[in-house]
Amino acid sequence: MQSDVSIARVKQFPLLMWILLFGSFITRGSYYMVWPFLAVILYDRFALSATEVGLILSSAALVSVFTSFIGSALSDRIGRHKLMYMTGVLYIISFSLLAQVDSVNGYVVVMTLCSIATSIWRPLTSAVIGDIIHDKQTRELAMQSLYFIVNVGCAVGPMLGIWLGLTGKQSSFYITAGAFVVLLIMLYWGFSHQSNIDSAKNTADKEAHSGVTKPVAKETRQQVFAILKQDKLFQCLILANTLCMFIYSQMDSSLIQYLTRAGAPDLLALISSMIFTNALVIISTQFILLKLMAKYSLIQRIQFGLILLMCSQVWLALNPVDLFWGWIGAVVVMSLAETILFPTMNVHIDRLAPQHLRGAYFGAASFSEIGFAMAPLGGGIILDLFGGPWLFMIGAVLCVVVIYLYRILTRLSRPNIAEMKLS
Incomplete structure (x- = not known):
């Protein structure tokens, strides 16, 4: 019955x-043909230390x-749609340049452009x-589906890259740029179709209300900042998600650096x-866990995912460098944690965000990407020093901190937006 629904x-x-x-x-699949290997490329080509690679x-x-919040609030x-077009063009330019760059400074500039595009694109999506799905449960399923399909691309990308002999090759970024060209063309078609639907719906609504429509007042930039400043629950959520991103992102950067320098077979x-x-x-x-955990609250799901993430960090810390299947086992546990955590976090933010401030809230939530941003540098320093x-034992301790932050969320205050409008 549940599956039929x-x-x-x-x-x-x-x-x-x-x-x-x-x-x-198509974009995630082509992206993962080469992006995870950038740390290896920088190490092999320029002989940089773990800290230097992490700093880049x-x-x-x-x-x-810091561009993500501005872009999302501006949306x-x-x-x-206008901002997605501009971000898509930035993706195409930056990935095309990334396929050609041949200096450390060039990598810094172009990777910054790629990161800016990514940070704007994700909350926009x-x-x-x-915006387009109003039913709460259907919207939650849509976000779960988006996360699912992104990971299908992540699975297909590296394997297809190996089959085509492209994995780790810098020129593969041309394929990613081409994928975004295709996506922008499809988005233009999709937004045009959606605009026709919205126009027809608005016309029907006006007729149903005898042509009388009530204008929706938009908050000023100062009011948006005031709302976010008073939302203590949301601020604590951003801090918790920042630490979670720092822990998880070690897999994308520091773990690869560790294995490279330790001479893993x-x-x-x-x-x-x-x-x-x-x-x-x-x-x-993903959908099996979604069904099994449907009876639990969002906070309970997240805390269970954090326990799994903590276990994976302990496993990574204790696994011998040359034990291939040990690394795979730790990744399995970490992936189960990710399956629960990341889509649930997005749904949590969606439920907290006022409808007319959804862009601002998702943009503000993207400040948790600071954890992702600092992971390579923090991880590189820890690798060089200790x-x-x-590194992974510290990650396990941070998991305990995040569990505590989620436990106190419900005690924190939120602003009364209606009263703030009147004042």
Whole structure:
């Protein structure tokens, strides 16, 4: 019965949602052919230390964090589709340049452009889903579906790259740029179709209300900042998610650096296998876990995911460097944690955000990407000073801190937006 309801909700997805799903698949698949290997490329080509590689990756990501909120809040005013077009063009330019760059400074500049585009694109996509799907449960399923299809792309990308002989090759970024060209064309079609639907709906609503419409007042930028400043619950949530991103992102940067410098056997095969395993676990378990945990609250789901993430960090800390299947096992546990955590966090933010401030809230939530941004630098410093096992034990301790932050969320205050409008 539950599956029949889910199928019925999937059939309610508008055309634009299906375009977002397909676009996410082709762009993520091509992206993961080479992006995870950037740390290896920088180490092999320029002989940089773990801290130096981490500094490059962190600098690029850190700059993007502060553009994300501005871009997402701006989308509430100028429209999501215009900003998505501009971000897509930035993706195409930056990935094309990344396929050609041959200096450390060049990598810093171009990777910053890529990170800026990514930081704007992700919250925009979530906000668009909220705009076009009004039913809460259907919207939650749509966000779960988006996360699912992204991981299908992540699974297919590395394996297809190995099959085509492209994995780790810088020129593969041309494929990613081409994928975004295709996506922008499809988005233009999808937004045009959605605009026709919205226009017809607005006309019907006006006729139903005898042509009388009540204008919706938009908050000024100062009011938006005031609302976010008073939302203590949301601020604590951002801090918790920042730490969670820092912990999880060690897999994308510091773990690979650790394995590279420790001389792990069959390094490229191991990295590709870990990426594939991560995506495969998510693909095969996401909707099963969603069904099993449906009776639990969002906070309870997140706390269970954090316990799994803590266990994976302890496993990574204790695993011998040359034990191939040990690394894969740790990734399986970490992937189960990710399957529960990340889509649930997005749904949590969607439920907290006022409808007319969805872009601003998703943009503000993207400040948690600071954890992602600082992960390569923080992880690189810990690797150089203490080594890999200490890095992952610190990650396990941080998991305990995040569990505590989620426990106190419900005690924190939120603003009364209606009263703030009147004042």
